[in-house]
Amino acid sequence: MATDSPAEMEKSMSCKIAKGPSLVWTVLPTCLACKTGVESCTILNVKPLIKQLIGLVSILLVTSTPLLAQTTKALPSSPQLLVLGDSLSAEYGLPRGSGWVQLLSNQLRRDGSPWQIMNASISGETTAGGLSRLPDLLKRVKPRLVIIELGANDALRGLSLAATQKNLREMIVLSKKSGAEVLLLGMQIPPNYGQEYTKQFARLFVTLSQAEQVPLLPFFLEGVATRPELFQADRIHPNEQAQPIMFGNVWKALEPFRELLKTN
Secondary structure, three states: OOOOOHHHHHHHOOEEEEEOOOOOEEEEEOOEOOOOOOOOEOOOOHHHHHHHHHHHHHHHHHHHHHHHHHHHOOOOOOOEEEEEEOOOOOOOOOOOOOOHHHHHHHHHHHOOOOOEEEEOOOOOOOHHHHHHHHHHHHHHHOOOEEEEEOOHHHHHOOOOHHHHHHHHHHHHHHHHHOOOEEEEEOOOOOHHHOHHHHHHHHHHHHHHHHHHOOOEEOOOOOOOOOOHHHEOOOOOOEOHHHHHHHHHHHHHHOHHHOOHHHOO
8 A cells, every 4th residue: 555755744744824813823724634544634734833823922922011011000980970760761662872861971971071870770660679779889889979860650659658758868868878969850740649649749859858958850850741742652751852851951950060070
């Protein structure tokens, strides 16, 4: 049975090296059928491969050291604004990025503010739910400003106004103890819930603002609530066209914090 000579075998052994899109080279060994009458085998000429690996290690040693030094430096953290709300702040039924919270973020960016917004709003959230989530959010986010937009779902469910007020007060106190400023967004409900209940619900936000000495936006949906065309089909949630008005209301209420929002 005839075989190739050693010289012919060495001449036929080769590897193809293809340069990829990254710094790393891809080594593709060729398959060589051994004419020995047995199953074919793969023979790899390791000399070019070793040279390429040595070159790659050298390049990585040179280029990675400055990069590593840069990534290990402590990056300055941006001040955080936490929004704790319900569906009115969670973009319920809206295209992503069209809600008032995003519009506020866009405004801060246009103003060159270093602040970042953490929107922790959840559709259907009550004051009890917000209170249960707040301690962990304060610990993780470490906000310097907290916007509380809760209470509407309590009223829709006919929950105790005393409990609603207590929960909101505890959220304000917890936020202030963590070192954060607070903006409270007030809500109102239709009179069909009963005149007395409606008045007491609107009043509790004023009472809290005065007692805890935090700024208040008296009615978050001012300029929206009486305009049916600014609501979605469910007649409960504001549509995309209403979001700039809601943002405008909040932006005006943020006046006491404008200088703070410019700082790092």
